[in-house]
Amino acid sequence: MSNSLLAPTSQHTIGPFFPRTFFQPGDNDLTRVTHGAAPTQRGEAILLRGRVLRAEAVPCLNQILEAWQADSAGRFNHPLDPEAHLADPDFLGWGRAWTDAEGCYEFRTIIPGGYPDAAGQRAPHINLSVMGAGLMRRAQTSMFFPDFPAENAADPILALVPAAQRGKLLAVPDGRAEGLRLFRFDIRLQGDVAVETPFFED
Amino acid sequence: MTASEVPDRFEPWPPGVEPAVPIPGYPNTFTFTPSQPAIRRPATRTEATGPVDLHRKLPCGDANLAELSPGKFAIGQLMHIAGRILDEAGRPVRGAIVELWQANAAGRYFHPIDQRAAPLDPNFIGNGRIRTDAEGRYAFMTIKPGAYPVPVKETWWRPPHLHFSVIGPSSLSRLVTQMYFAGDPLNALDRILNSIPDLAARQRLIARDLPPAEVGDEWLGFTHDIVLRGRHATPMTP
Numbered sequence: 001m002s003n004s005l006l007a008p009t010s011q012h013t014i015g016p017f018f019p020r021t022f023f024q025p026g027d028n029d030l031t032r033v034t035h036g037a038a039p040t041q042r043g044e045a046i047l048l049r050g051r052v053l054r055a056e057a058v059p060c061l062n063q064i065l066e067a068w069q070a071d072s073a074g075r076f077n078h079p080l081d082p083e084a085h086l087a088d089p090d091f092l093g094w095g096r097a098w099t100d101a102e103g104c105y106e107f108r109t110i111i112p113g114g115y116p117d118a119a120g121q122r123a124p125h126i127n128l129s130v131m132g133a134g135l136m137r138r139a140q141t142s143m144f145f146p147d148f149p150a151e152n153a154a155d156p157i158l159a160l161v162p163a164a165q166r167g168k169l170l171a172v173p174d175g176r177a178e179g180l181r182l183f184r185f186d187i188r189l190q191g192d193v194a195v196e197t198p199f200f201e202d
Numbered sequence: 203m204t205a206s207e208v209p210d211r212f213e214p215w216p217p218g219v220e221p222a223v224p225i226p227g228y229p230n231t232f233t234f235t236p237s238q239p240a241i242r243r244p245a246t247r248t249e250a251t252g253p254v255d256l257h258r259k260l261p262c263g264d265a266n267l268a269e270l271s272p273g274k275f276a277i278g279q280l281m282h283i284a285g286r287i288l289d290e291a292g293r294p295v296r297g298a299i300v301e302l303w304q305a306n307a308a309g310r311y312f313h314p315i316d317q318r319a320a321p322l323d324p325n326f327i328g329n330g331r332i333r334t335d336a337e338g339r340y341a342f343m344t345i346k347p348g349a350y351p352v353p354v355k356e357t358w359w360r361p362p363h364l365h366f367s368v369i370g371p372s373s374l375s376r377l378v379t380q381m382y383f384a385g386d387p388l389n390a391l392d393r394i395l396n397s398i399p400d401l402a403a404r405q406r407l408i409a410r411d412l413p414p415a416e417v418g419d420e421w422l423g424f425t426h427d428i429v430l431r432g433r434h435a436t437p438m439t440p
Contacts, residue, residue: 005290008431010219010398010407012380015365017311019303019329026259033258055233062315068252068373078251078371079205094253117246127248131378134230136221136397138378140240142248157243189234201240202212202249202374 016133018064018098028097030067030109033090040090043072043110047177048143050185051103052130059103060189063132067095067107069125074113099132108180111145120156123148130187139199143185146170161198168197203254203297208371209289209432212245218400225397229354245374252373256299257333264330267302267344276326278307278345280421283409286338287368289375291433294338298430301367302342303329309350309360318350346422349388361388361395368428375430382408383424 026035031045039045048067052060070076071088078084097105112124123144130139144152152158158166171183188197224231243249253259268276283302287295305311305328310320312327326345334340347362364381382389389395389408398404409424417423 005213005433006288006292006429007216007219007403007406008290009377009379009428010403011221011378012365012394012407014367014378016315017303017305017313018365018367019311019313019327021312021327021329022260022301022303022331024261033255058233060234066376068248070248076247076251078254079203079208080210080251081247092253092255092259094256094259115247119244119246122246122248125248127373129373129376132234134228134234136223136225136231136235136394138376139236157246160241160243190237193238196236196238198238199236199240200243202243202245 011137013133013136014064014131016062018062023096023098028095028107030069030091030093030095030107033092037090040088040110042088042091045108045110045180047180047182048107048109048126048171048185049182050105050187052099052105052187052189053103054134055190057188057191059101060099060132061101061103063099063103063130065097065099065105066129067109068127069093069109070112070115072110072113074115074122074124111147114148114151121151121154123151123155123158125155128187130189135189139189140201141187141197141199142169144170145183146173157200165198203371206434206436207296209375209434210250211435212374212432213290215431219398219403221397222399223397225393227354227356227358227393249373252371252376253369254297254371256369260299260331262299262331262333265332265342267326267328267330267342270325270327274325276306276345277323280343281346281424282341282343282417282421283364283424283426284339284341285426285428287334287340287370288338288427288429289433290429290431293433294334294336295370295430296334296336296338297371298334298338299331299369300334300340301329301331302344303365304344304363305347305350307345307348309348320350343421346383358391358393359388361386361392366428368430370430372432375432377428377430379428380407381426384408384411
């Protein structure tokens with residue numbers, strides 16, 4: 001048996017022309033499996049809005065964002081989750097959005113649950129990928145909730161971020177909209193260390 | 203899909219495979235690229251998992267870009283592109299979502315941001331989405347895209363290329379890439395392709411031409427395999 005591995009194919013920029021025709025209503029709504037489906041009954045539905053900005057805080061038009069998260073109980077419908085059979089059948093955990101001329105995006109989702117992991121107890125979080133013209137590699141970050149200070153303090157991934165930077169990964173409560181709690185999470189792709197969003201590589 | 207079918211082991215990117223950024227002559231890379239080094243994190247469950255039922259949200263099956271509706275053919279050289287989505291152990295990734303988009307034969311995208319003075323083709327939108335089969339195969343019928351100039355101060359021409367977006371069973375294996383055509387003189391001048399430091403890695407982005415004897419005389423034929431990050435810790439039994 002050969003142990004030789006294939007090298008992964010190189011990443012490239014998604015470019016400025018990722019088709020609008022790929023998007024349908026509901027792609028940025030994680031609470032529904034499809035646009036026409038009834039929303040999941042598990043967990044607290046929320047709105048997540050933010051802006052994607054580059055150097056000098058210039059808004060980024062047509063950046064593609066993808067969200068991935070656990071269900072309300074911290075489970076994934078995936079073979080690597082030992083409790084996948086208990087995962088919310090009405091929740092895919094994935095959504096995609098694009099930014100408008102002001103750099104704004106929006107997701108509708110639910111507050112995820114935390115879960116135990118080999119690396120430690122994960123706090124509730126949403127992983128976000130940003131892709132766009134000028135970004136040759138997708139930028140990956142992770143958003144946490146101010147609702148869970150104890151869980152956040154114990155999260156093994158958040159602990160990798162320098163303490164002074166961790167606050168930038170917390171969503172900011174911003175009242176209510178459309179009957180839901182609204183959180184804001186701006187993503188600063190480039191800026192000085194005080195303002196640039198921390199990004200991860202795996 | 204079972205646990206033995208999904209990758210659970212992820213090595214860092216090999217040297218020279220990731221693009222070197224920012225790219226001289228591609229100004230946006232100087233203002234979009236994060237200035238701080240990315241923080242290396244272990245793959246917890248969120249990173250190792252991904253959407254396995256995504257076709258429920260993203261409709262798949264649109265594999266013919268060359269014929270908008272019966273009898274309405276796009277202008278350009280008809281071409282068939284096919285290949286396999288593999289993991290790093292060479293195992294097929296079945297059920298992966300493959301999105302393809304591209305410029306038309308005149309090098310213009312059907313996209314509101316592309317306002318270049320080149321004609322749109324009323325019979326060409328230029329995007330499709332399919333799921334790979336049990337052997338990890340994908341295939342599209344399309345037309346060969348044209349080259350186009352990049353509107354920056356010191357312009358350069360993008361060689362004909364296809365854009366691929368692949369969503370497999372792991373967030374870590376998410377891939378957005380581009381595919382090029384062998385022998386195009388613009389390849390050597392492309393700032394995006396040549397941002398990949400390793401020659402062999404660049405060559406892996408170039409599709410293989412198939413001879414007419416293999417594909418027939420109605421269209422050009424190309425094959426192109428795409429390798430996603432990750433593999434299963436337990437090797438496949440032969």
